[in-house]
Structure formats: structure tokens, C-alpha cells
Amino acid sequence: MHPYVFINAAMSADGKISTHERKQVPISGDLDFQRVDKLKFGADAIMVGIGTVLSDDPSLTVKSEEFRRKRLNSGEDENPIRIVVDSLAKTPVDSDILRKGSGRRVILTTRSAPSERLDALSAAGAEIIVVGDRRVDLGAALERLHEMGVRRLMVEGGGRLNWGLISQGLVNEIYVYIGNMILGGDSAPTLADGSGFVDSRGACRLELISHEVMDNGIVVKWRVTK
Numbered sequence: 001m002h003p004y005v006f007i008n009a010a011m012s013a014d015g016k017i018s019t020h021e022r023k024q025v026p027i028s029g030d031l032d033f034q035r036v037d038k039l040k041f042g043a044d045a046i047m048v049g050i051g052t053v054l055s056d057d058p059s060l061t062v063k064s065e066e067f068r069r070k071r072l073n074s075g076e077d078e079n080p081i082r083i084v085v086d087s088l089a090k091t092p093v094d095s096d097i098l099r100k101g102s103g104r105r106v107i108l109t110t111r112s113a114p115s116e117r118l119d120a121l122s123a124a125g126a127e128i129i130v131v132g133d134r135r136v137d138l139g140a141a142l143e144r145l146h147e148m149g150v151r152r153l154m155v156e157g158g159g160r161l162n163w164g165l166i167s168q169g170l171v172n173e174i175y176v177y178i179g180n181m182i183l184g185g186d187s188a189p190t191l192a193d194g195s196g197f198v199d200s201r202g203a204c205r206l207e208l209i210s211h212e213v214m215d216n217g218i219v220v221k222w223r224v225t226k
């Protein structure tokens, strides 16, 4: 059994989720930040790839005090379980995911990760889950998360993790904020990177759920149909 998985991302009008230097850019505005915070509030866990941890160092905490209080009042931790997909356990021990906010942190890793890195991350408060030999086995990881009680999993990128999940048919919905800027760059990350599908027959198909104008852009919600 797997959790219900949704990807949330902000991208430029040309489909980039950051610059070609992989530097984080504010693509959306205040209203969208509130929308994203509400999604975190409603999620059991939030997942990112190690690329995002190394380039953006996000804390992935719920920002609204009211939402954190509501979670506590309903018996949950203030923040959803924060998860890094990290085959070689490269997550820095002083990363904001490990330093900021309360709640559980999980490093999904593999048998190739050096034991001293695993020890250091455990000492920093992370739970270590080994799934796979060289690369995190995402399907097995989702099963383990379901066993831990995770029913709604929010994925906050980046492009390679999104691709890994989408290409294996593990995503239920995709929410994208499309902002009013062009970032350009052949190598700038996009919503889904990786090797890509060979042709349109193999492509991941989507059904439009809704679209909404927000700040100076638009939020599009898709359901994955195949």
C-alpha cells in the first residue's frame, strides 16, 4: 500500500523550477506561499530530493502558527514528517530540515551509504530507512512510509525526484504554480527532469482538476490518469 502522493511546484512561464545555477528563485507571491503552507498543514509527510536540500536548504516546516497549533490540538506533530531521498546519506547534519522545527525527520537511503554518515545523521535526530542498493527504491520507500502511518505525502521536488516518482507511476496529483517570468537555460531544472519518456505513448497523462489566478500567475491542478 502507498500513501496518496501529490507534487507541488512553482515554475516559470517557460517551465523552469530554478535557474541554471540551481539557485532558488521566488516564482510566486504571498498568496501562493499561504496555499503551499496549507498543503503542508494537511500532509502527513513532506518529501524532497537531496539535490533540493543541497541547493535550497529548505526547512519544510509549517509557517503559520495557527496551523501548527491546529495540528498539535489534533494530536499530530507541529510539522509533517520531513523526508529526504538521499542514496548516499549526503544530507548535511546542520541542514535546516534537521535543525529547524519539531517533528520527525526521515532519511531514505541505500545500502551504499557510508555507515559514518548514517551514524552522524542518526545522532542529528534523523530516522534512517534503507530501501535499495544504489538508488533509493521509491516504490519500496512509499510502502515503508505507509506502514509508518503516512497517508498523504506532499512532494516538494526537485525535478529529478519528481521524474523518479512520475516515471514509476507513483504520483496521484500534481499542483503547479506558473509564475510571470521566463528563466531560460538549457540545464535549468524543470518540473520533471531525468531521462524523459521516449514518446507520447509512454507519457504520463493528466486530467485537469482546476485552474485559479493567484498573485501574478496561475495555479493549475492535475490528476494523473496513467
Ligand SMILES: NC(=O)c1ccc[n+]([C@@H]2O[C@H](COP(=O)([O-])OP(=O)(O)OC[C@H]3O[C@@H](n4cnc5c(N)ncnc54)[C@H](OP(=O)(O)O)[C@@H]3O)[C@@H](O)[C@H]2O)c1
Binding pocket: 008, 009, 010, 011, 017, 018, 019, 021, 022, 023, 024, 025, 027, 048, 049, 050, 051, 052, 053, 055, 056, 085, 086, 087, 088, 135, 136, 137, 138, 156, 157, 158, 159, 160, 161, 162, 163, 164, 165, 189, 193
Ligand atoms: N520551484 C520549485 O517548486 C522547486 C522545488 C524544489 C526544488 N526546486 C529546485 O530543484 C533543483 C533541485 O532539483 P534536482 O533535480 O537537482 O534534485 P532533487 O530532485 O531534489 O534530488 C534528486 C536526487 O535525489 C536522489 N535520488 C535518490 N533516489 C532517487 C530516485 N529513485 N529517483 C530520483 N532521484 C533519486 C538522487 O541523488 P542520490 O543518487 O545522491 O541519492 C538525485 O540526484 C534546485 O535547483 C531547486 O531550487 C524547485
